Amino acid sequence: MLAKLELGDRFEEQDRAALLSLPHQIRTRGANAYILREGDRPLHSCVLLSGFAVRHKVAGNGARQILSLHMKGDLVDLQNTILGIADHNVETLTRVEVAYIPVSAIAALAASHPALGKAMWRETLVEASIFREWILNLGRRNARARAAHFLCEMALRLEMAGLGTRGAFELPLTQEQLGDVLGLTSVHVNRTLKAMRVAGLADCSRKSVAIRDWTGLTAMGDFDDTYLHLNGVNPVGVPVAA
Amino acid sequence: MLAKLELGDRFEEQDRAALLSLPHQIRTRGANAYILREGDRPLHSCVLLSGFAVRHKVAGNGARQILSLHMKGDLVDLQNTILGIADHNVETLTRVEVAYIPVSAIAALAASHPALGKAMWRETLVEASIFREWILNLGRRNARARAAHFLCEMALRLEMAGLGTRGAFELPLTQEQLGDVLGLTSVHVNRTLKAMRVAGLADCSRKSVAIRDWTGLTAMGDFDDTYLHLNGVNPVGVPVAA
DNA sequence: CGACGATTTGAAATCAGTCAAGAGCAGTGG
DNA sequence: CCACTGCTCTTGACTGATTTCAAATCGTCG
Numbered sequence: 001m002l003a004k005l006e007l008g009d010r011f012e013e014q015d016r017a018a019l020l021s022l023p024h025q026i027r028t029r030g031a032n033a034y035i036l037r038e039g040d041r042p043l044h045s046c047v048l049l050s051g052f053a054v055r056h057k058v059a060g061n062g063a064r065q066i067l068s069l070h071m072k073g074d075l076v077d078l079q080n081t082i083l084g085i086a087d088h089n090v091e092t093l094t095r096v097e098v099a100y101i102p103v104s105a106i107a108a109l110a111a112s113h114p115a116l117g118k119a120m121w122r123e124t125l126v127e128a129s130i131f132r133e134w135i136l137n138l139g140r141r142n143a144r145a146r147a148a149h150f151l152c153e154m155a156l157r158l159e160m161a162g163l164g165t166r167g168a169f170e171l172p173l174t175q176e177q178l179g180d181v182l183g184l185t186s187v188h189v190n191r192t193l194k195a196m197r198v199a200g201l202a203d204c205s206r207k208s209v210a211i212r213d214w215t216g217l218t219a220m221g222d223f224d225d226t227y228l229h230l231n232g233v234n235p236v237g238v239p240v241a242a
Numbered sequence: 243m244l245a246k247l248e249l250g251d252r253f254e255e256q257d258r259a260a261l262l263s264l265p266h267q268i269r270t271r272g273a274n275a276y277i278l279r280e281g282d283r284p285l286h287s288c289v290l291l292s293g294f295a296v297r298h299k300v301a302g303n304g305a306r307q308i309l310s311l312h313m314k315g316d317l318v319d320l321q322n323t324i325l326g327i328a329d330h331n332v333e334t335l336t337r338v339e340v341a342y343i344p345v346s347a348i349a350a351l352a353a354s355h356p357a358l359g360k361a362m363w364r365e366t367l368v369e370a371s372i373f374r375e376w377i378l379n380l381g382r383r384n385a386r387a388r389a390a391h392f393l394c395e396m397a398l399r400l401e402m403a404g405l406g407t408r409g410a411f412e413l414p415l416t417q418e419q420l421g422d423v424l425g426l427t428s429v430h431v432n433r434t435l436k437a438m439r440v441a442g443l444a445d446c447s448r449k450s451v452a453i454r455d456w457t458g459l460t461a462m463g464d465f466d467d468t469y470l471h472l473n474g475v476n477p478v479g480v481p482v483a484a
Numbered sequence: 485c486g487a488c489g490a491t492t493t494g495a496a497a498t499c500a501g502t503c504a505a506g507a508g509c510a511g512t513g514g
Numbered sequence: 515c516c517a518c519t520g521c522t523c524t525t526g527a528c529t530g531a532t533t534t535c536a537a538a539t540c541g542t543c544g
Contacts, residue, residue, distance in 0.1 A: 039468075057374065060464035063382040067374045079367040082360065087371050087469040110363075111356035118324065118352065121363045125321040128366060129329050131373035132299065132309045138380040139425030140305040143500070174522065183381030188500055190524060206522075222302035226281075227329045385532075416490065430532055432492060448490075 015113045022109065024099045029092050035076065036090040042080045044100040048072055051096030052172055056180065057088045066180040068130065069093075069154070069173075071161050075123055081106045094172050126229045133227040138183045141222060143192045146182045148221030151202055155211060156225055171209045178204075196220075257355045264351065266341045271334050277318065278332040284322045286342040290314055293338030294414055298422065299330045308423040310372065311335075311396070311415075313403050317365055323348045336414050368471045375469040380425045383464060385434045388424045390463030393444055397453060398467055413451045420446075438462075 026049065029035065035053060036042060048070055055067040055076075067088060070076050076090055081103050110117035130153075137146050155166035163169060175193070176186040184192070196202050201217045203210045211217055218224075268291065271277065277295060278284060290312055297309040297318075309330060312318050318332055323345050352359035372395075379388050397408035405411060417435070418428040426434070438444050443459045445452045453459055460466075 055374070057378045059378060059382045059387075061382070065378040065381040067377050079370065082364045083367050083371070083471050085468065085471070085473070087471070088374055107360070110360065114353035114356070114359070117356070117359055117363070118349070121352070121359070121366065122324045124363065124366050124370060125325050128321065128370040128373060129325070131370060131377060132297070132330055134377050135309050135373060135380060136299045136301060136307040138377060139307040140301045140303070175524095176522080185501055186523085187502080187525090190522095191500095194524085226327065229325050229327070229329070231327070417492095418490080427533055428491085429493090429534080432490095433532095436492080 015116050018109060018113050019116060022101050022105050024101045026097060026099050029096050029098060031092055031094050033092045034089060035092060035098065036080075036086050036088075038086055038089050040086045041084055042077065042086060043103055045078060045081050045103055045106055046076050046098045046100050048074050048076055049097040049099055052093040053090055053096060054093060054177075054181075055088050055090050064180045065183065066177065067134075068127070069181065071158065071163060073161055075120070078106075078120060078124060081110075093177070129227045129229060143182070143184055143188055144195060145221050146184070147178070147189070147192050147196065148201065148217050149223050150178075150181060150221075151204070151209060151211065152214075152218055152221050152223040152225075153228070154209070155214075156228060156230070160230060166211060166214060168208070168210050170207060171204070172207055174206055257358050260351060260355050261358060264343050264347055266343045268339060268341050271338050271340060273334055273336050275334045276331060277334060277340065278322075278328050278330075280328055280331050282328045283326055284319065284328060285345055287320060287323050287345055287348055288318050288340045288342050290316050290318055291339040291341055294335040295332055295338055296335060296419075296423075297330050297332050306422045307425065308419065309376075310369070311423065313400065313405060315403055317362070320348075320362060320366060323352075335419070371469045371471060385424070385426055385430055386437060387463050388426070389420070389431070389434050389438065390443065390459050391465050392420075392423060392463075393446070393451060393453065394456075394460055394463050394465040394467075395470070396451070397456075398470060398472065402472060408453060408456060410450065410452050412449060413446070414449055416448055 024047075025044075035046060038057065050072055053070045053076060055070070056064055057067060058064050076098070077086065080086060106120075110120060133149075133153075137149050141149065154171055155164075155169060158164045158169045158171070159166050173181070174186075175189045178184075178193075179186045179189045182189065193204050196204075196217075199216070201211070201213050201220060203212065266289075267286075277288065280299065292314055295312045295318060297312070298306055299309060300306050318340070319328070322328060348362075352362060375391075375395075379391050383391065396413055397406075397411060400406045400411045400413070401408050415423070416428075417431045420426075420435075421428045421431045424431065435446050438446075438459075441458070443453070443455050443462060445454065
């Protein structure tokens with residue numbers, strides 16, 4: 001059960017047993033499938049075991065905005081545990097495996113095991129911190145900086161999830177989807193990526209990213225990883241020094 | 243002690259006693275004062291008792307982005323309870339009264355009173371939902387829609403906080419600060435507000451807002467209040483029907 | 485009154501969007 | 515094997531929204 005991944009960053013006691021014994025069902029979903037729709041009142045929360053998914057909202061004018069991108073180990077809709085109604089959609093980017101856990105079981109677990117409740121709360125807070133950085137990114141950075149910043153974030157998060165290195169990783173996004181992340185049109189994303197390629201900073205294809213100049217990219221993206229709150233968190237698969 | 247306001251939306255038992263007995267210090271701060279700076283490792287969390295404050299970040303190019311706006315009853319930096327390091331600034335807009343509560347006391351309270359832990363977690367989740375809506379607003383709406391959407395949000399939140407009606411309320415923001423909220427320059431904010439005034443939708447001055455046409459404003463701002471998760475929450479000062 | 489910050493307005497420049505068309509590429513089915 | 519189809523990527527020319535720069539006006543407070 002990979003479920004312990006999502007909380008691995010905190011040194012849990014034998015709360016682990018409780019976590020691992022949560023009732024759940026594992027399902028596979030294809031690419032571009034909705035896991036959750038805005039307005040739903042879901043009875044299950046879910047954890048991504050493999051693959052990629054995004055949260056997004058659609059504005060009245062039809063434009064779509066991706067709110068966050070999720071990978072292995074992420075609790076995709078923890079907020080439903082408490083809020084009840086979904087305020088956004090969750091859609092897969094690739095084929096994924098998800099574990100569905102009843103909302104009531106999560107709420108009960110949080111109440112009976114304070115350390116786990118705190119760890120889930122922490123997850124929510126880190127996610128909120130990432131949202132804040134995206135607000136800054138969309139509100140105050142131009143297209144090149146936004147794109148560079150996003151690539152830096154993905155590089156670190158994927159590295160932490162054990163899904164590559166910051167220099168090379170898989171990222172299954174079309175340029176149109178990248179535009180939905182960055183608040184840009186696909187045409188402008190294309191021009192921006194070309195500029196980054198020509199400048200020798202990074203090379204993006206539909207499936208993968210190669211970062212050629214990490215220092216240059218962080219400078220262009222005005223990137224500082226404090227907001228990811230990685231301190232004290234160890235990459236998946238890397239043993240902790242005793 | 244107004245502290246119960248922040249959790250009033252959930253019908254707490256005699257957890258209230260524990261909440262009200264939290265150790266705290268009440269302080270007054272002037273306008274434009276920093277309550278928290280990015281990089282701080284605060285030992286106290288704080289609740290706004292009166293006045294207004296914003297959270298903001300500054301990009302490398304010097305541009306400032308306001309991330310959220312807070313009013314009476316808001317827990318301004320709950321995330322520090324768990325995350326330790328501040329990833330943004332908190333600055334007052336007006337003279338404010340704040341109650342400082344030791345981080346350790348909040349963590350202990352959450353662990354010992356699950357209902358309170360859940361209520362604080364819920365606060366965090368609602369805030370994250372608002373961040374998501376702002377991401378959509380900044381990424382996919384033009385200047386007029388952004389401004390209209392923001393005014394609608396403020397109207398409802400201030401109404402819920404008992405600080406006015408959706409038709410008329412105080413909002414102490416300069417046009418430059420509004421620009422920092424909306425990801426626009428103050429010049430463009432000025433033109434946008436003028437357009438809204440001329441269209442008979444809303445009238446903003448430095449201190450207050452008068453909304454002339456609620457329906458028209460929500461249409462222009464593509465506003466739907468689901469993301470505020472107000473369902474089941476009652477306005478401050480309005481008795482709950484038995 | 486004088487000073488300072490905030491608002492307002494205009495003109496020019498820039499960034500990103502729109503529209504349109506062609507090229508590349510993968511999967512499908514004959 | 516190849517033509518066909520659909521989706522993505524790429525590019526160019528043009529448009530439009532927002533920024534930048536600059537200057538005038540307004541309001542408030544000491």
